Amino acid sequence: MTFTQAKTIADLVRSDFPILAQEIHEKPLIYFDNAATSQKPQAVLNALLNYYEKDNANVHRGAHSLSIRATEGYEGARNKVAKFINAAHREEIIYTRNASEAINLVAYSWGLSNLNRGDEIILSVMEHHSNIVPWQIIAQKTGAVIKYVQLTEIEEFDLEQYKSLLSNKTKLVAVVHVSNTLGCINPIENIIELAHQFGAKVLVDACQSVPHMAIDVQQINCDWLVASGHKMCGPTGIGFLYGKKEILTAMPPFLGGGEMISEVYFDHSTYGELPHKFEAGTPAIGEAIALGAAVDYLTAIGMEKIHAYEEELTTYLFKKLVEIPQLRIYGATSKLDGKNRAALAAFNVQGIHASDLSTLLDHEGVAIRSGHHCTQPLHRLFDASGSARASLYFYNTRAEIDDFIIALKDTIDFFSGMMA
Missing domain, CATH: 3.40.640.10 (Type I PLP-dependent aspartate aminotransferase-like (Major domain))
Incomplete structure (x- = not known):
């Protein structure tokens, strides 16, 4: 497998994962629940x-x-x-x-x-x-x-x-x-x-x-x-x-x-x-x-290449997320260079339950996790019953992040309109 600067790892491997080609609620699947479980390539x-x-x-x-x-x-x-x-x-x-x-x-x-x-x-x-x-x-x-x-x-x-x-x-x-x-x-x-x-x-x-x-x-x-x-x-x-x-x-x-x-x-x-x-x-x-x-x-891909690409995704994801004022993101948000943090973000929106957020995002084809992520004691420290979590892998793309951010903002606006 040969990589060039013109193409990302995701561009070259996405076709290896048949599950990613499907639509959810007539929208292309954006699978951002990789911290819970990853998808499987055809070889596996x-x-x-x-x-x-x-x-x-x-x-x-x-x-x-x-x-x-x-x-x-x-x-x-x-x-x-x-x-x-x-x-x-x-x-x-x-x-x-x-x-x-x-x-x-x-x-x-x-x-x-x-x-x-x-x-x-x-x-x-x-x-x-x-x-x-x-x-x-x-x-x-x-x-x-x-x-x-x-x-x-x-x-x-x-x-x-x-x-x-x-x-x-x-x-x-x-x-x-x-x-x-x-x-x-x-x-x-x-x-x-x-x-x-x-x-x-x-x-x-x-x-x-x-x-x-x-x-x-x-x-x-x-x-x-x-x-x-x-x-x-x-x-x-x-x-x-x-x-x-x-x-x-x-x-x-x-x-x-x-x-x-x-x-x-x-x-x-x-x-x-x-x-x-x-x-x-x-x-x-x-x-x-x-x-x-x-x-x-x-x-065959190379773990160093995977890590470097995910650092780029992490940087891009957090730059987009911190622009949304309603989000309370858990973990250090001062580090936006993708170093020393994984390609995942757990967050809450004031007044919106994480499971409601996840359910509406699913209708936009976006799969994220909601709940306590098996870290209940940590969430209690934050006085939160749970959180929403978007987690990426090497087959995810910047374009998917863009679509996720749009869907997230639209969902927040929808709930804000209901509460107005």
């Missing part, structure tokens, strides 16, 4: 169909050709994911259903085995529920204490306050790389380095970063990292946990059953080697293979 759809049409068999257990091909595709996808995030070893990639399951795996396996009364867990107030609730459960079971990093005045991660929370009691820092509500890109390398100075482990929620920028787990030196396939052009029902090999080896199994065993006796069992120790039962084989196809697709 083909990979999923090919598995079920030609290779459908269980993995690791059969000597026949279908099982061999299924296993090769399944394990080959693991190799692709490992290379994609630059893991040192392929067995450091554990397939999960999604990032939520990956976090729970770490919480129940490592957390229950390593956290004790008085130990401290540091989260941030911008965390997704999936990176709060498991740790609340583990804290209740172990007596560990949760502390939260607050926001700066411009609604970003407060690094100085984070430093003040760190101590020899800190055993775990679990933090989002890119906020799905504020859009800020957190200084993850600095966060990890500071935590390691106190001997703490660090888990990174990379759901909103892995699909949008190059991630090198060895460079950032995280202990665990989680991501969901469906946000990175892959299918639903598949995600992954990255963990340093020595840490995963020391962790006990999370789920028990077929595939994760070595030997089973009536009175005890022994467990398989990594990565299989954490993959109980028949896995999502077709979905894993399709995730591998998604990695191939993103790699």
Whole structure:
């Protein structure tokens, strides 16, 4: 795939996504809900169909050709994911259903085995529920204490306050790389380095970063990292946990059953080697293979190119949004150069419920998200029950942003006229 200055990435790839060609309420679809889930290119759809049409068999257990091909595709996808995030070893990639399951795996396996009364867990107030609730459960079971990093005045991660929370009691820092509500890109390398100075482990929620920028787990030196396939052009029902090999080896199994065993006796069992120790039962084989196809697709474009293009989209989106005086945009709006923030914007309009705004925009063919985006505690800090959120990906265009802004202004005017 070759890119020229004359054409954007979106110009070259949009035809790869059949869903984007449809109309909604007789208007061309503008899909701005990518933080919730991304669309799938034809190559990913083909990979999923090919598995079920030609290779459908269980993995690791059969000597026949279908099982061999299924296993090769399944394990080959693991190799692709490992290379994609630059893991040192392929067995450091554990397939999960999604990032939520990956976090729970770490919480129940490592957390229950390593956290004790008085130990401290540091989260941030911008965390997704999936990176709060498991740790609340583990804290209740172990007596560990949760502390939260607050926001700066411009609604970003407060690094100085984070430093003040760190101590020899800190055993775990679990933090989002890119906020799905504020859009800020957190200084993850600095966060990890500071935590390691106190001997703490660090888990990174990379759901909103892995699909949008190059991630090198060895460079950032995280202990665990989680991501969901469906946000990175892959299918639903598949995600992954990255963990340093020595840490995963020391962790006990999370789920028990077929595939994760070595030997089973009536009175005890022994467990398989990594990565299989954490993959109980028949896995999502077709979905894993399709995730591998998604990695191939993103790699062919180039994550650096994707990130650079999205920075341009972000700059353009926010320049348009800040011109609308009725909007309360969450996250730093002082940074309009597209740097250090993702291509998403969560906002509210005074007097208009976010779900009403989203519903009327849908009638203009614009798909955005409304609700709390699984960040209820953060919204409570803003005294908001929810917000509207527009989130972009590399197949979106400036022209779509223009149409979205027109539709948004018209919708605001419509409600203003009703209330007049």
